[in-house]
Amino acid sequence: QVQLVESGGGLVQPGGSLRLSCAASRSIFSFNAMGWYRQAAGKQRELVARFPNGGITYYADPVKGRFIISRDYANNTVYLQMNSLKIEDTAVYYCYARTSVYAGSNVWGHGTQVTVSS
Numbered sequence: 001q002v003q004l005v006e007s008g009g010g011l012v013q014p015g016g017s018l019r020l021s022c023a024a025s026r027s028i029f030s031f032n033a034m035g036w037y038r039q040a041a042g043k044q045r046e047l048v049a050r051f052p053n054g055g056i057t058y059y060a061d062p063v064k065g066r067f068i069i070s071r072d073y074a075n076n077t078v079y080l081q082m083n084s085l086k087i088e089d090t091a092v093y094y095c096y097a098r099t100s101v102y103a104g105s106n107v108w109g110h111g112t113q114v115t116v117s118s
Contacts, residue, residue: 001025002024002025002026002097002099002107003024003025003107004022004023004024004025004095004096004097004107004108004109005022005023005109005110006020006021006022006093006094006095006109006110006111006112007020007021007023007112008020008021008112009093009112009113009114009115010113010114010115011115011117012085012114012115012116013085013116013117013118014085014086014087014116014117014118015084015085016085016116017081017082017083017084017085018082018085018114019079019080019081019082020036020079020080020082020093020095020112020114021077021078021079022034022036022077022078022079022080022095022109023075023076023077024076024077024078024097025076026076027073027076028071028073028076028077028078028097029053029073030099031053031097031098031099032052032053032098032099032100032101032105033050033051033052033053033055033097033098034050034051034053034071034078034095034096034097034098035047035048035049035050035051035058035069035078035095035096036048036049036050036069036078036080036093036094036095036096037093037094037096038089038091038092038093038094038114039091039092039094039111040088040090040091040092041090041091043091045094046060047060048060048063048067048080048093049063049067049069049080050069051069051071051078057069062088063082063089066082066083066084066085067080067081067082067083068080068081068083069081078095080093082114085114085116086116087116087117088116089114089116090114090115090116090117091114092111092112092113092114093111093112093113093114094108094109094110094111095108095109096108096109
C-alpha cells in the first residue's frame with residue numbers, strides 16, 4: 001500500500017513562512033499527480049496546489065503568489081512552501097497522490113495542522 005506522511009505544520013504568526021513536507025513510500029515518478037488540500041474549521045476540503053506529472057502546476061486563487069509546490073525525487077518528497085501566511089490559511093493540510101489516470105485512485109496522508117495566529 002502507498003503511504004503518504006505529512007510534516008512541518010505548526011503555529012506561525014501572520015506574514016510568516018512555513019514549509020510542509022509529504023514523504024511517499026515509493027517513487028513519486030510513479031504518481032499521475034501529487035498535491036495538497038486543506039480543510040479549515042467549518043469548511044469543506046479545498047484544493048490548494050496540484051503538480052501533475054508532465055502537466056502544469058495549479059494553484060488556488062487564494063494562495064497564488066504565496067505558496068510554491070515542489071518535488072524532491074531523490075527523497076520521494078513533495079513540499080509546500082507557504083509564504084506571507086494569513087489567518088485565513090489556518091487549516092489541516094493534506095497531501096495526496098493520484099496513483100493512476102483514473103479519478104478514484106487518490107491516496108491521502110493523515111494531515112498536518114497549520115495555525116496562523118498573532
